[in-house]
Amino acid sequence: MDLFEEFLQKEAERLRTCWTAFLNPLKARLLPLPSRYAEEFQEAEKLPPEEKENLLAELVRETREVLEWLLSHGEVREVLKRQERIRVLEEIVARLAELEEQVDYLREELLRDELTRLWNRRALQTFFPEILKRATKGREIYILAFLDLCDFKKINDRFGHQIGDRFLVQAARRLRAFTKRLDVPVRLGGDEFCLLLAAPSVEKAEPFLRDLTATPISLQVEGEEVGLYFACGATDVLGEDTLESCLHRADLAMYEHKVLLKEWLSSGAKGPPPRPVLSRAFSRDL
Incomplete structure (x- = not known):
């Protein structure tokens, strides 16, 4: 495995580990997680709800940025084209961008006072x-x-x-x-x-x-x-x-x-x- 493949695997596993902290079924370990990320997963589970919301917004953004970085490399795009996966990946990036906007909007709504619209x-x-x-x-x-x-x-x-x-x-x-x-x-x-x-x-x-x-x-x-x-x-x-x-x-x-x-x-x-x-x-x- 070259350094690039190792980087991709590590990023994918790390993001997956963080994302799973928001999924209740995984508390029962119904899906296996890499042992080296168990500590990060456990720490994410302990976060209070408001911090999980902040982390979720960061993960959405980070996931999009990683995918955009991949799509910016000509060699990667060529491989994806051959595998007929580039359009799927571009659609995922677009959906993540929409999700970012929705998460940011919902997070601001959560932090606003309903009556006065000041911060709460x-x-x-x-x-x-x-x-x-x-x-x-x-x-x-x-x-x-x-x-x-x-x-x-x-x-x-x-x-x-x-x-x-x-x-x-x-x-x-x-x-x-x-x-x-x-x-x-x-x-x-x-x-x-x-x-x-x-x-x-x-x-x-x-x-x-x-x-x-x-x-x-x-x-x-x-x-x-x-x-x-x-x-x-x-x-x-x-x-x-x-x-x-x-x-x-x-x-x-x-x-x-x-x-x-x-x-x-x-x-x-x-x-x-x-x-x-x-x-x-x-x-x-x-």
Whole structure:
């Protein structure tokens, strides 16, 4: 066996091993697998569903690229022509390209909030490891801002959930209008949102957060102008952080801002609203 044939066999077996991780019958070993790929198969079986979906998209793409690479070699094409298999292979490549688009679409749908079309909590969990890598390598520095619509429950209680949903959609529009390409706006659930912002520090991001929260999100409801303010807390994202540690710091800061905001509203909302609360994180490595 020459090196080229060995490469093809190895790639075919590796791809087959990974693909089979998504097929339940193979858990009972109804189909034999090469022993040297048993470990990779077992690791793929352990993946949580969202990671399997990501791996599946990568495998579809990788399979297509391997087949396209084969078809780009004249000698291989000649062999396939003689065997009358080239058209079949080209059809497989075209079908894989369609499947890629479908998987990408379905994966994005899975990561979008149905009501607001912002990214959802699952997306945040998916993106956050990449944010940490970027922070660790110094490519970009991020902060995490936790936002909550102050007194949102009163809107639902007074006007109903349909009006509440309109406020959530309007809040999402506000976040989209303020964010840049590198930022990640997320609806965590209910009236809770967060932003992963590309910014050098929470101090540098403070003017942006102040502008974002300084005016209420307003709607005309039953002939009345009704407005809700964002309560907001923010913290740095450190290379040693977890998503939970960042959300916890930002959530505590947001709650502190919410207390100040409610006091300001109850006293007549005189003067500018209180500024978002910043929770400065310090690396254990410093």
